Amino acid sequence: MRVPEVRLVGPNGETVGIVPTPDALRLAQEADLDLVEIAPQGKPPVCKLMDYGKFKYENAQKAREARRNQTNVIIKEMKLRPKIDKHDYETKKGHVVRFLNAGDKVKITIMFRGREQHRPELGFRLLQQLADDVAELGFVESSPKQDGRNMIMVLGPHKKKADAKVEAKTAKEEKAAERAADEAAEKAERTAANAARPTSTPKVKRRSENLDPDIDL
CATH class of the missing domain: 3.30.110.10 (Translation initiation factor 3 (IF-3), C-terminal domain)
Known part of the structure; x- marks a missing residue:
């Protein structure tokens, strides 16, 4: 973040106040959380301490539930x-x-x-x-x-x-998302395994010269 200070909100929604950006980043690191900008238009911008991965997962769950409940009728x-x-x-x-x-x-x-x-x-x-x-x-x-x-x-x-049609569509989308997630996880595991594999140091082969003992040097 390039701003000198932010209006900080705690992980439980409590208002911390305006703090220097480096201090906000330090608090996030100490709490093992992320500093997420939730209102960039604010003066200063509003940031919140949160688990960003969990936040994205919960939003995805809410969006999936909303799609399940909506009736998309042609x-x-x-x-x-x-x-x-x-x-x-x-x-x-x-x-x-x-x-x-x-x-x-x-x-x-x-x-x-x-x-x-x-x-x-x-x-x-x-x-x-x-x-x-x-x-x-x-x-x-x-x-x-x-x-x-x-x-x-x-x-x-x-x-x-109508509900059966929406549910069938939602189930198809969820199955595709799960398949993509599984493929991504397998790819990450393969990448990690390759990174952990010890790198063999190539052996330098020295070529010995066979000298004829009868030849005067």
């Missing part, structure tokens, strides 16, 4: 015509079933053309039929309402479906 859209034939209806319904099974919301849009705009009951009945057909998988989150030439209804998946 909205899909399905468009139908008021006078859709039975085969097309079954195909469209199959898509809606798949979306709801995946934990996604589905926006159903009935598109009216020409004289169909004067028969809104056709769209309403079709939306009601679809809602009834998929009632085991989802519920009507937004009731049918007219929006210009279209009629819109939103189906939401039952909560257990």
Whole structure:
């Protein structure tokens, strides 16, 4: 740190006061803790004595818990015509079933053309039929309402479906993080083992000269 002094906070949140930076570093070393700058914009900057490794771990745990509790639901859209034939209806319904099974919301849009705009009951009945057909998988989150030439209804998946999707995603992320941590630990162990291995001093081989005893030097 380049500042001459800091406003120091103790490991339990107690205010120590403004102290010279070298003194703050010395206190951190004596307590076997880290001096972490938590408010650099302060005058002087605010620093806290803490175990930075533990701090990062706890923050990661909180972030993981927050991801587990949030509901990240995607909205899909399905468009139908008021006078859709039975085969097309079954195909469209199959898509809606798949979306709801995946934990996604589905926006159903009935598109009216020409004289169909004067028969809104056709769209309403079709939306009601679809809602009834998929009632085991989802519920009507937004009731049918007219929006210009279209009629819109939103189906939401039952909560257990959405939760299952979020939990599966979180479990996948946690597994990947654990695998990365294991690989990093193995790499660190290999590095430490290589560093601890004694370095052999190369032997200097001296070449002896064979002198002929009969040769006069």
